[in-house]
Amino acid sequence: MNYEVVIGLEIHLELQTISKLFCGCSTAFDREPNTNCCPVCLGLPGSLPVFNKRAIELAVIAALALNSEVQRGSRFDRKNYFYPDLPKAYQVSQYDRPLARGGYLEFEADSGVRRVGLERVHLEEEAGKLQHAGNSIYQAEYSLVDYNRAGIPLLEIVTAPQIHSGREARAFLENLRLTMLYAGVSDCKMEEGSLRCDANISLRPPGSDRFGTKAEVKNMNSFRSVEMALDYEVGRQAKLLDAGSIVVQETCHWDEVNKRTISLRDKEESSDYRYFPEPDLMPLQLNNSFIEKLAEKMPELPRQRLQRLLEQYGLDKEAAVLLTANPGLSNLFEETAGIYGRYKDLANWIQGDLLYQLREQGKEPVEINPNQLAELLKLLDEGVINRPVAKELLSEMVQRGLSPKKLVEDRGLTMISGPQKLVPLVEQVIADNPEAVESYQKGKKKVIGFLLGKVMDLTGGRADPGEINRILKDKLKD
Amino acid sequence: MGIDFNREVDRVARLARLSLDPDEKKHMADQLSDILETARRIQELDTSGIEPTSHVINIPVAMREDEVKPSLPLSKVLQNAPRRENDYVKVPRVTPPASNEEGK
Numbered sequence: 199m200n201y202e203v204v205i206g207l208e209i210h211l212e213l214q215t216i217s218k219l220f221c222g223c224s225t226a227f228d229r230e231p232n233t234n235c236c237p238v239c240l241g242l243p244g245s246l247p248v249f250n251k252r253a254i255e256l257a258v259i260a261a262l263a264l265n266s267e268v269q270r271g272s273r274f275d276r277k278n279y280f281y282p283d284l285p286k287a288y289q290v291s292q293y294d295r296p297l298a299r300g301g302y303l304e305f306e307a308d309s310g311v312r313r314v315g316l317e318r319v320h321l322e323e324e325a326g327k328l329q330h331a332g333n334s335i336y337q338a339e340y341s342l343v344d345y346n347r348a349g350i351p352l353l354e355i356v357t358a359p360q361i362h363s364g365r366e367a368r369a370f371l372e373n374l375r376l377t378m379l380y381a382g383v384s385d386c387k388m389e390e391g392s393l394r395c396d397a398n399i400s401l402r403p404p405g406s407d408r409f410g411t412k413a414e415v416k417n418m419n420s421f422r423s424v425e426m427a428l429d430y431e432v433g434r435q436a437k438l439l440d441a442g443s444i445v446v447q448e449t450c451h452w453d454e455v456n457k458r459t460i461s462l463r464d465k466e467e468s469s470d471y472r473y474f475p476e477p478d479l480m481p482l483q484l485n486n487s488f489i490e491k492l493a494e495k496m497p498e499l500p501r502q503r504l505q506r507l508l509e510q511y512g513l514d515k516e517a518a519v520l521l522t523a524n525p526g527l528s529n530l531f532e533e534t535a536g537i538y539g540r541y542k543d544l545a546n547w548i549q550g551d552l553l554y555q556l557r558e559q560g561k562e563p564v565e566i567n568p569n570q571l572a573e574l575l576k577l578l579d580e581g582v583i584n585r586p587v588a589k590e591l592l593s594e595m596v597q598r599g600l601s602p603k604k605l606v607e608d609r610g611l612t613m614i615s616g617p618q619k620l621v622p623l624v625e626q627v628i629a630d631n632p633e634a635v636e637s638y639q640k641g642k643k644k645v646i647g648f649l650l651g652k653v654m655d656l657t658g659g660r661a662d663p664g665e666i667n668r669i670l671k672d673k674l675k676d
Numbered sequence: 677m678g679i680d681f682n683r684e685v686d687r688v689a690r691l692a693r694l695s696l697d698p699d700e701k702k703h704m705a706d707q708l709s710d711i712l713e714t715a716r717r718i719q720e721l722d723t724s725g726i727e728p729t730s731h732v733i734n735i736p737v738a739m740r741e742d743e744v745k746p747s748l749p750l751s752k753v754l755q756n757a758p759r760r761e762n763d764y765v766k767v768p769r770v771t772p773p774a775s776n777e778e779g780k
């Protein structure tokens with residue numbers, strides 16, 4: 199039977215502060231275990247939390263970027279549960295008065311612009327990190343805890359149940375990440391856990407206005423696994439419903455190795471967290487000027503950049519979407535476009551050969567000097583070098599930051615062009631290869647490729663093959 | 677009053693991972709009953725027209741700049757850990773085994 203798939207996502211982002219939410223401990227990712235801890239983040243008796251102002255600012259910026267309504271008054275609550283990653287046995291979070299309510303994210307989807315609504319955006323503290331001994335969480339005999347992460351500011355974003363497939367969930371998530379990257383609130387690295395996603399998913403007959411029983415899926419560690427896990431859950435739940443069985447409300451883990459979801463524990467009811475107002479933190483009051491100042495300094499967001507790439511530079515949609523999806527590349531594009539006016543050519547080089555070289559050599563776009571890139575393309579435009587040489591120079595430019603102009607001068611890579619230089623070379627090749635010339639004249643026209651290659655060799659690859667081809671044909675007629 | 681205090685004590689004890697013997701349970705149930713009775717009497721007060729508050733004082737929230745301060749030395753961090761392995765706190769496995777792993 200056909201079902202309507204209903205998915206809501208819960209996303210957690212670590213905010214880009216250098217110190218934790220309530221204490222001065224460092225948020226650095228790769229420190230020795232349990233060395234970024236103090237009485238506050240370990241929850242030792244007598245310690246008191248003090249807000250990190252930057253964390254509040256970043257949370258507000260994120261909410262504004264998501265069109266979510268920042269609340270003038272919000273409150274922090276204790277969410278009580280016993281799990282060894284929580285040193286205090288409660289997490290400071292926000293329950294019924296979140297930092298921001300509502301909002302939406304718009305993004306470019308297969309079917310045009312898609313808008314997914316948000317329920318809320320709130321601030322909370324990160325938990326510590328558990329390492330399970332054994333092959334997986336199910337086989338572990340014991341766990342090891344590192345509290346370095348405990349207390350890092352964490353933003354929770356909850357979508358409305360408006361997503362209808364694994365593919366759509368992935369597209370939403372990729373665009374959310376991009377928006378948060380542009381807004382500068384988080385580095386959004388799924389592989390390092392600074393961006394995480396849980397999903398609630400249920401099925402219902404098309405047109406029904408009641409939600410089916412939902413399952414919560416956790417442990418999806420990449421955009422790809424979000425899509426796969428949700429597709430798997432759709433199949434699993436559909437099979438149950440088809441068989442006249444019921445879906446049990448539960449929490450599942452995505453098992454990346456076996457590509458399936460595994461039931462983990464019965465879902466704790468929300469009331470079991472026994473939320474109550476955090477007595478150690480006064481309610482958060484944000485005045486208009488605090489919010490307006492942040493709104494004024496809001497960086498350009500992906501949708502705006504996409505629009506600008508299309509209008510200001512006349513790029514085609516595919517190029518504009520690709521550049522927007524990679525902020526580093528689009529920054530490089532714009533910086534170079536300031537000194538090099540053939541925008542489409544520039545975009546082609548950046549998304550083609552340059553991107554290839556960056557990946558190949560493990561470099562970031564920010565390491566590329568826009569002046570050198572413009573220099574290279576100008577040398578090509580002016581006919582000083584040909585395309586193969588340009589590609590070679592690009593590679594060295596990326597690898598060692600060398601000026602293309604200087605490389606051309608040092609190595610004598612200037613293009614060999616014009617009949618004056620090329621005709622003698624063509625004549626020499628014709629003289630040296632009588633057999634090839636003969637078969638060409640007998641009608642084996644393909645042989646010209648062989649002769650062309652010989653001439654190219656003589657120029658050290660520095661001529662325009664088209665020009666040689668014309669001269670060759672001309673000479674072979676005689 | 678419709679509250680079964682013994683059951684309520686069981687539930688909270690389970691959530692708090694506490695095991696209580698029958699005497700302790702009885703003791704807790706009596707206390708819980710008293711506390712809720714007090715709360716019930718407070719709720720009889722007429723609070724119409726009074727804005728709800730969650731804190732007894734009303735001062736702006738304190739903020740600090742985003743600056744790194746020294747953390748505790750590792751020896752202090754792990755001082756109270758009942759068990760450790762290398763520089764980690766070692767804890768029993770807390771996630772129950774998959775309940776119906778093969779039943780799907």
Ligand SMILES: [Zn+2]
Nearest residue numbers: 221223236239
């Ligand atoms: Zn700390």
